[in-house]
Amino acid sequence: MADEVILQDFWSSMFGMRCRIALAEKGVKYEYKEEDLRKKSDLLLQMNPIHKKIPVLVHNGKPVCESLIILQYIDETWPDKCSLLPSDPYQRAQARFWADYFYKKFSDLGRKICTTKGEEQEVAKKELIDSLKLLEGELGDKPFFGGEKLGLVDLAIVPFYTYFLAYETCGNFSIEVECPNFIAWTKRCLEIESVSKSLADPQKVYGFVLHLKKANGIE
Amino acid sequence: MAKGGEVKLIGGWPSPFVMRPRIALNLKGLEYEFLEEKFGAKSELLLRSNPVHKKIPVLLHADRPVCESLVIVQYIDEAWPSSGPSILPSDPYDRATARFWAAYIDEKWFPSMSGIARAQGEEAKKAAIDQVVEGLSLLEDAFGKISKGKPFFGGDTIGFLDIALGCFLGWVRVTERTQGLKLLDQAKVPGLAKWAERFCADSAVKGVMPETEKLAEFAKLIMAKFRAPPPQ
Numbered sequence: 001m002a003d004e005v006i007l008q009d010f011w012s013s014m015f016g017m018r019c020r021i022a023l024a025e026k027g028v029k030y031e032y033k034e035e036d037l038r039k040k041s042d043l044l045l046q047m048n049p050i051h052k053k054i055p056v057l058v059h060n061g062k063p064v065c066e067s068l069i070i071l072q073y074i075d076e077t078w079p080d081k082c083s084l085l086p087s088d089p090y091q092r093a094q095a096r097f098w099a100d101y102f103y104k105k106f107s108d109l110g111r112k113i114c115t116t117k118g119e120e121q122e123v124a125k126k127e128l129i130d131s132l133k134l135l136e137g138e139l140g141d142k143p144f145f146g147g148e149k150l151g152l153v154d155l156a157i158v159p160f161y162t163y164f165l166a167y168e169t170c171g172n173f174s175i176e177v178e179c180p181n182f183i184a185w186t187k188r189c190l191e192i193e194s195v196s197k198s199l200a201d202p203q204k205v206y207g208f209v210l211h212l213k214k215a216n217g218i219e
Numbered sequence: 220m221a222k223g224g225e226v227k228l229i230g231g232w233p234s235p236f237v238m239r240p241r242i243a244l245n246l247k248g249l250e251y252e253f254l255e256e257k258f259g260a261k262s263e264l265l266l267r268s269n270p271v272h273k274k275i276p277v278l279l280h281a282d283r284p285v286c287e288s289l290v291i292v293q294y295i296d297e298a299w300p301s302s303g304p305s306i307l308p309s310d311p312y313d314r315a316t317a318r319f320w321a322a323y324i325d326e327k328w329f330p331s332m333s334g335i336a337r338a339q340g341e342e343a344k345k346a347a348i349d350q351v352v353e354g355l356s357l358l359e360d361a362f363g364k365i366s367k368g369k370p371f372f373g374g375d376t377i378g379f380l381d382i383a384l385g386c387f388l389g390w391v392r393v394t395e396r397t398q399g400l401k402l403l404d405q406a407k408v409p410g411l412a413k414w415a416e417r418f419c420a421d422s423a424v425k426g427v428m429p430e431t432e433k434l435a436e437f438a439k440l441i442m443a444k445f446r447a448p449p450p451q
Contacts, residue, residue: 050323050357062312069318076311089297090283096290101271134271 005030006058008044010037012200012208015067016055017159022074024194025082025150068099071152084152098138098145099156105131110163114170114209115218125171132179139181143188150192158195161186165202166209226251227279229265231258233437235329235386236288237276238427242382243295245423247303258440289321292382304376313365317372320361321383328354329387335394336442344398351402358384359408366410370417377421385418392431393438 007023007030009016023030035044035054047056047063057064057073064073075084085092109131112124135157139145145153164175176183189195213219226244228251230237244251256262256275268277268284278285278294285294296306308314331350338344365372365380372380395402403412419428429437 059312064312064315064319066319066322069315069322072318073311073315076314089294090280090285092297093285093290093294096293097285097287100287100290 003028004058004060006033007031008033008035008041008047008056008058009054010035012162012205013054014159014162017162017198017200018067018155019055019057019070019074020198021150021155021158021194022071022084024198025084025155026074026078027081028074028078068103068152068156071155075152082149084146084150084155086147086151095145095152098135098153102135102153102157102160106160110160110167113167115213115216117219121171125173128167129175129178132175132182136179136181139185144185150189150195154189158186158189159199161189162200162202162205163209166206169206170209225279225281227254228252229254229256229262229268229277229279230275231256232429233258233389233434234275235390238386238389239288239382240276240278240291240295241427242377242386242423243292243306245427246306246377247295247299249295249299249302289325289379289383292379296379304373305378306373306382307379308373316365317378317380317383320358320365320372320380323354324358324383324387328358332387332390332394335398336438348398348400352407355402355408355411359411362410362414366414371414377418377423381414381418385415385424388415388419389429389431389434390438391415393435396431396435397438 005023005028007016007019009019009032011034020032033041033043035041037054040052044054044056045052047058048054048065051065053065055065055067055070057070059073059077064070071084085095106128109124109128113121113128116124142148144150145157168175190199226249228237228240228244230241230253232255241253254262254264256265261273265275265277266273268279269275269286272286274286276286276288276291278291280294280298285291292306308317328351331347331354334347335344335351338347362372366374369375371377372384377385391402394400403415405412418424
């Protein structure tokens with residue numbers, strides 16, 4: 001019996017993009033379902049009653065929620081192609097640590113850079129740059145966080161890049177000037193088809209950020 | 220000595236997060252050196268081993284650090300696969316379910332628990348308590364579905380989700396006592412109430428779950444610090 005795979009998602013969601021890259025890397029055929037976040041579908045509320053959020057991966061009718069959990073599920077369910085985690089337990093622990101770090105550190109920073117001004121914005125900008133520099137240190141000389149190929153951490157972080165234009169314009173700064181190695185890594189990722197076809201267009205994302213600001217009465 | 224090199228754990232006895240790897244190591248029958256951090260002062264070793272977060276627990280396996288309690292638990296499971304029972308389930312969907320609820324506990328439920336003590340005023344306190352009770356009701360439901368009649372979330376033996384939730388039972392009891400509440404109410408959450416007793420009685424847990432009395436004293440200490448006016 002063929003697998004039925006559905007991804008409930010929203011085009012500008014960094015978390016959704018992670019899942020799209022993973023499914024593409026694994027060559028898994030799936031149905032992409034765009035959710036209207038202002039009017040969540042019955043299916044979404046049924047599949048993710050606790051958080052009511054996208055992305056949700058529905059595999060043969062069974063939902064998997066939370067993007068990092070979805071990535072690991074995809075990796076474990078379709079293990080034969082493109083492993084997202086290394087086989088060594090210590091390397092796996094490091095990958096999980098850095099994916100968790102990224103989640104903890106960056107969840108709020110982008111929003112602060114786009115929606116605040118003055119001291120609060122400057123603090124957020126500095127934190128972002130400092131955190132990206134820490135990630136640059138972790139990357140070192142490797143082409144990818146996963147080593148010679150994409151891994152869990154690459155997938156967890158690269159969608160964040162689609163928001164850089166928005167952050168740089170709202171915050172009036174250049175991430176490339178401060179963190180050239182990080183940007184070089186994103187460019188290497190974008191050369192890979194499963195990444196480039198899964199990421200939203202940064203211009204569109206910036207337009208969407210402006211639209212949300214306006215709708216929420218933020219200058 | 221644990222196979223593959225010496226095992227040390229940097230931690231503190233009151234911390235539920237530190238309890239997690241201790242339970243996992245006990246389940247695997249692994250010996251380790253417990254390096255107790257002094258409350259209020261972080262050791263050189265901790266700062267060196269976890270420069271990013273500077274927090275306990277940190278596992279040192281042959282001097283290589285692993286940080287973040289649930290990352291450590293998964294590491295213990297994978298580094299010693301043939302010692303003791305498996306901590307994570309083998310089926311990918313069951314693993315995803317266990318991880319989902321562990322994340323819910325860490326990101327939503329435990330913060331709501333600590334919200335009770337921090338709440339200012341009766342209304343805020345009631346709201347915080349209601350959140351915790353609602354969360355327990357969700358977890359009761361999850362327990363029913365996941366355990367399928369067995370004693371633990373992990374089945375016959377303690378597993379990942381048992382560890383993720385069970386580590387907070389000491390603090391649940393302290394909250395019940397200090398706030399005059401019954402959170403693990405047999406009438407409201409019968410499955411969880413019985414599970415809690417089994418969990419605390421388990422040989423992998425007994426020695427590392429702090430006594431409620433001792434924990435309550437410690438709680439008074441940190442609340443005093445929390446409520447103290449900022450230094451001039």
